[in-house]
Amino acid sequence: MSEIEIRALKKHYKGGVEALKTITLNIERGSFFALLGPNGAGKSTLVGIMTTLIRKDAGDIIIGGLDPEKETAAIQRYIGAASQENELDPAETPFNLLRFQGRLFGLHYAESRERAEELIIQFGLENEKHKKTASLSGGNKRRLHCALALVHRPRVLFLDEPTVGMDPLARETFWHVITSLNHKDGVTIMLTTQYLEEADRHASEMALIIDGTIHFQGTVQAFKQNVNAGDDASLEDNYLKYTKSLNNTKYINS
Ligand SMILES: Nc1ncnc2c1ncn2[C@@H]1O[C@H](COP(=O)(O)OP(=O)(O)OP(=O)(O)O)[C@@H](O)[C@H]1O
Ligand SMILES: [Mg+2]
Structure with a gap:
């Protein structure tokens, strides 16, 4: 069953950049x-x-049966997003921000405290709980962004480069939380990352987008088989082989 369906989606920015050129993608419910x-x-x-932050030019998107442009409030309850460049109120503490987020999503006072406590522990933010966010390290800010995205227990979680700046132990803890949401609770995970070993380890499905065009969609396994960088080659080896071959073609043709 599809969780996200994208048909002929287009987006260009002012100044002429065609950021998305007729994208069609299908993402199964419960997939990573x-x-x-x-x-x-x-x-x-x-x-x-x-995630309803940018308006499309053309095409269709349905997530969990909802249209993000027409049913924005319902979509915002259905999904959670830790975006690449979120701002955090510098004068507030992680505990308060998590509580406020819970209240915004309709949790009762006590529930919002409990949920905040739970996420603080899950993401290892106990020592930062009552510090102003302005004083948090980069990696701890990333952890807090991810915790904030999960307050309302979304069914689809968007993670845009979530582990940038996290130390190895924080990354391990983080992936433990995310994979258990995926495996145990069936939450669909949509990850963008430049750390391909993380995608290799955790994702089953993938799409490769280059210059606003989908070059591949399918299982990580199928991508490796198609590119064929070698029997034991990692996703990164295969990605590099594929993208280098594109650059060579461009160079030869130009
Ligand atoms: N607000 C904007 N105004 C104009 N152009 C933009 C805007 N945001 C993105 N772009 C352009 O659209 C294209 C796609 O950008 P986008 O941020 O979606 O890429 P990305 O794949 O997320 O890259 P990265 O890996 O660096 O995060 C780029 O050419 C970028 O410069
Ligand atoms: Mg980006």
Whole structure:
């Protein structure tokens, strides 16, 4: 069953950049999906449209049976998003921000405290709980963004480069939380990352987007088989082989 259906989606920015050129994608409910591609490929634009932050030019998107442009409030309850460049109120504490978020999503006072406590522990933010967010380290800010995205227990979680700046232990803890949401609770995960070993380890499905065009959609396994960088080659080896072959073609043709 499809969780996210995207048909002939287009987006261009003022100034002429065609960020998305007729994108069609299908993401199954409960899958762990990696959206991969070089800097400027259009990943954040696509995630921004799915999470109601960016308006599309043309095409259709349905998430959990809802249209993000027409049923924005329902979509915002259905999904959670830790975006690449979120702002945090510098004068507030992680505990308060998590509580406020819970209240915004309709949790009762006590429930919002309990949920905040639970997420603080899950993401290892106990020592930062009552510090002003302005004083948090970069990695701890990323953890807090991810915790905030989960307060209302979304069915689809968008993670745009979530582990940038996290130390190895924080990353391990983070992936433990995310994979258990995916495996145990059936939450659909939509990950963009440049750390391909994370996609290799956790994602089953992927799409490769380059210059606003989908070059591949299918299982990570099928991508490796298609590119064929070698029997034991990692996703990164295969990605590099594929993207280098494109650059060579461009060079030869130009
Ligand atoms: N607000 C904007 N105004 C104009 N152009 C934009 C805007 N946001 C993105 N772009 C352009 O659209 C294209 C796609 O950008 P996008 O941020 O979606 O890429 P990305 O795949 O997320 O890249 P990265 O890996 O660097 O995060 C790029 O050419 C970018 O410069
Ligand atoms: Mg991006």
